[in-house]
Amino acid sequence: MAPRFPFSAVVGHDDLRLSLLLNAVHPAIGGVLVRGEKGTAKSTIVRALAALLPELDVVPDCRFACDPANPDPDCPDGPHAVGNDRRPSRLVELPVGATEDRLVGSLDLERALTEGVRAYQPGLLAAAHRGVLYVDEVNLLHDHLVDLLLDAAAMGRAHVEREGVSVSHAASFLLVGTMNPEEGELRPQLLDRFGLTVQVLASRDVSTRTEVVRRRLAYEADPAGFAADWAEADAELAVRIVKAREELPNVVLPDTELRRIAAVCAAFEVDGMRADLVVARTSIAHCVWRGANTVTEEDVEAAVRLALPHRRRRDPFDEPGVDEQQLQDAMQQAAAELEEPDNDPDDDPDGGEAPPDSRGPDSQAPQQQPQPGEGKAPKEQAPAAPSSAFKARLLQVPGVGEGAPGRRSRARAAGGRTIRSSIVDGHGLHLVGTVTAAAPHQKARGRDGAGLRLKGEDLRLAVREGKEGNLVLFAVDASGSMAARQRMSAVSGAVLSLLRDAYQRRDKVGVVTFRGTEAQVALPPTSSVDAAVARLRKLRTGGRTPLADGLLKAHKVLTVEKLRDPRRRPLLVVVTDGRATSARPGHDPVQDSLKAAALLANAGVAAVVVDCEHGPVRLGLADKLAVALGGVCLRLEQLSAERVAGVVRATRAA
Numbered sequence: 001m002a003p004r005f006p007f008s009a010v011v012g013h014d015d016l017r018l019s020l021l022l023n024a025v026h027p028a029i030g031g032v033l034v035r036g037e038k039g040t041a042k043s044t045i046v047r048a049l050a051a052l053l054p055e056l057d058v059v060p061d062c063r064f065a066c067d068p069a070n071p072d073p074d075c076p077d078g079p080h081a082v083g084n085d086r087r088p089s090r091l092v093e094l095p096v097g098a099t100e101d102r103l104v105g106s107l108d109l110e111r112a113l114t115e116g117v118r119a120y121q122p123g124l125l126a127a128a129h130r131g132v133l134y135v136d137e138v139n140l141l142h143d144h145l146v147d148l149l150l151d152a153a154a155m156g157r158a159h160v161e162r163e164g165v166s167v168s169h170a171a172s173f174l175l176v177g178t179m180n181p182e183e184g185e186l187r188p189q190l191l192d193r194f195g196l197t198v199q200v201l202a203s204r205d206v207s208t209r210t211e212v213v214r215r216r217l218a219y220e221a222d223p224a225g226f227a228a229d230w231a232e233a234d235a236e237l238a239v240r241i242v243k244a245r246e247e248l249p250n251v252v253l254p255d256t257e258l259r260r261i262a263a264v265c266a267a268f269e270v271d272g273m274r275a276d277l278v279v280a281r282t283s284i285a286h287c288v289w290r291g292a293n294t295v296t297e298e299d300v301e302a303a304v305r306l307a308l309p310h311r312r313r314r315d316p317f318d319e320p321g322v323d324e325q326q327l328q329d330a331m332q333q334a335a336a337e338l339e340e341p342d343n344d345p346d347d348d349p350d351g352g353e354a355p356p357d358s359r360g361p362d363s364q365a366p367q368q369q370p371q372p373g374e375g376k377a378p379k380e381q382a383p384a385a386p387s388s389a390f391k392a393r394l395l396q397v398p399g400v401g402e403g404a405p406g407r408r409s410r411a412r413a414a415g416g417r418t419i420r421s422s423i424v425d426g427h428g429l430h431l432v433g434t435v436t437a438a439a440p441h442q443k444a445r446g447r448d449g450a451g452l453r454l455k456g457e458d459l460r461l462a463v464r465e466g467k468e469g470n471l472v473l474f475a476v477d478a479s480g481s482m483a484a485r486q487r488m489s490a491v492s493g494a495v496l497s498l499l500r501d502a503y504q505r506r507d508k509v510g511v512v513t514f515r516g517t518e519a520q521v522a523l524p525p526t527s528s529v530d531a532a533v534a535r536l537r538k539l540r541t542g543g544r545t546p547l548a549d550g551l552l553k554a555h556k557v558l559t560v561e562k563l564r565d566p567r568r569r570p571l572l573v574v575v576t577d578g579r580a581t582s583a584r585p586g587h588d589p590v591q592d593s594l595k596a597a598a599l600l601a602n603a604g605v606a607a608v609v610v611d612c613e614h615g616p617v618r619l620g621l622a623d624k625l626a627v628a629l630g631g632v633c634l635r636l637e638q639l640s641a642e643r644v645a646g647v648v649r650a651t652r653a654a
């Protein structure tokens with residue numbers, strides 16, 4: 001195998017390199033999340049790190065990399081005889097498609113079959129102990145695996161309870177994740193479990209770009225020669241890491257700087273106390289890395305820049321990335337609180353953090369145009385400001401699907417938990433489950449040849465259940481009857497809350513609007529909830545209510561989407577007061593709407609009608625629509641989860 005691209009030969013990417021090195025010095029910082037578009041060499045840099053890490057002393061034959069000087073007393077391979085091996089630190093990669101077995105380990109089938117014992121086969125968490133665990137495209141990893149991963153990272157141990165095996169082993173590793181935000185965001189609650197976050201951008205500087213290409217070409221022409229040229233520089237870094245680790249306990253964190261850290265974190269409005277700890281640890285590592293032994297403002301500032309941006313309490317729809325100005329403000333506010341008038345605004349390290357696409361609101365102008373000549377339609381109204389968002393009630397697609405991993409509806413999923421196993425009729429037999437059940441009994445059953453001695457009681461069907469994301473298509477009535485200012489504001493607030501919910505559940509979303517004489521696809525199904533929010537924020541209202549057209553348009557969108565992504569089950573959310581008033585000449589608007597609804601029902605689309613009717617006289621049209629759709633009807637006020645105890649299954653049971 002060709003040698004890896006050397007760490008020292010990386011041009012630019014100062015923040016990323018610094019973050020990795022600080023974690024190498026002080027793994028308790030908690031890892032690095034690297035955000036950046038494709039083609040920014042994120043993975044190359046992360047993989048290059050492994051070569052810098054010091055060699056490990058390990059107990060020979062311990063599969064859990066016990067340190068001979070301090071073996072894990074609970075090591076599954078222990079207790080250990082005296083002995084010592086040396087090997088390089090490992091960088092273990094967790095593939096996005098990995099199973100839970102692969103990550104945490106599983107029953108060792110071979111030993112179970114040959115020796116009749118329930119032995120444990122370690123997974124990647126064990127392999128990564130005392131090394132680096134790298135997850136490329138961490139944002140695409142199944143939530144269930146992310147939870148397991150982050151729990152292990154936080155505790156430094158892995159606990160495995162499955163298939164009759166109960167094991168706990170040390171799993172302390174430097175966690176590095178890379179992601180391309182264009183492919184979907186990491187859930188906010190996972191973001192802050194990474195110690196540091198770095199935004200990686202391709203340099204715009206010509207000489208930097210030139211040098212990047214020059215080195216890349218040189219490496220590709222002669223990987224071994226290139227690596228040899230940089231071996232000395234890498235070796236120096238490696239030595240520096242070892243020295244810094246030794247010096248780490250001697251670093252002093254003065255009270256002033258500790259107070260500064262607390263003040264910055266408070267001013268920056270972070271959640272909880274984790275941020276303060278991470279900044280403190282990073283400051284200490286930064287101090288020792290630059291060869292000093294007392295933390296100063298310089299160290300805190302560097303730490304704040306790497307550790308805080310992703311921890312700011314934010315709405316999922318805020319622009320991701322860093323607001324450099326807010327960081328500066330927080331630093332200055334902290335400095336003022338410490339009564340140090342030393343405000344030097346030019347001291348700003350050039351983080352280059354501006355999000356590449358901080359587009360103005362105009363770049364996503366709605367496709368719909370004002371429609372002139374629409375006879376007696378009421379005047380069009382400008383968008384109403386949404387009322388404040390709330391935690392949306394959980395709307396689910398009934399039944400069990402097989403769609404892409406997410407967090408909305410029930411699904412059979414490779415990554416889910418085994419919820420039951422049963423004796424089956426030969427169909428859907430779960431081979432591994434069956435062999436696993438039979439394995440420990442082979443010796444007792446007197447197995448002597450190659451064949452497995454199976455009994456009926458061994459047969460297993462593992463039924464796994466997880467959660468899938470859905471396609472949530474909103475059909476929003478923007479007609480005049482909905483347009484009363486306050487009403488529309490409540491509607492936008494509700495829809496935004498549902499969108500926020502969709503974002504957290506990894507749904508795809510689409511928006512159809514209808515008003516005047518026609519329906520429009522305001523947003524084709526996309527994984528970008530931000531785009532949906534932008535469209536809805538600009539929703540204009542007024543005119544008649546072509547409800548039937550809206551439903552037919554939704555049907556069309558769902559039909560196309562079914563071809564494109566057949567396993568992703570749709571949930572149609574119709575937001576309307578049900579007062580259909582516009583139809584083709586000679587047609588009855590209400591009858592047409594009910595026919596369109598029946599069409600959707602026949603296509604098996606799960607639907608929820610959000611009834612926006614108001615006023616003293618209620619016509620109950622939304623209810624009728626819901627019945628025709630075979631779905632449920634919720635009043636606008638019923639959408640807030642806070643008014644419903646626990647999680648409510650809003651749609652009918654399948």
Ligand SMILES: [Zn+2]
Nearest residue numbers: 062064066075
């Ligand atoms: Zn061990």
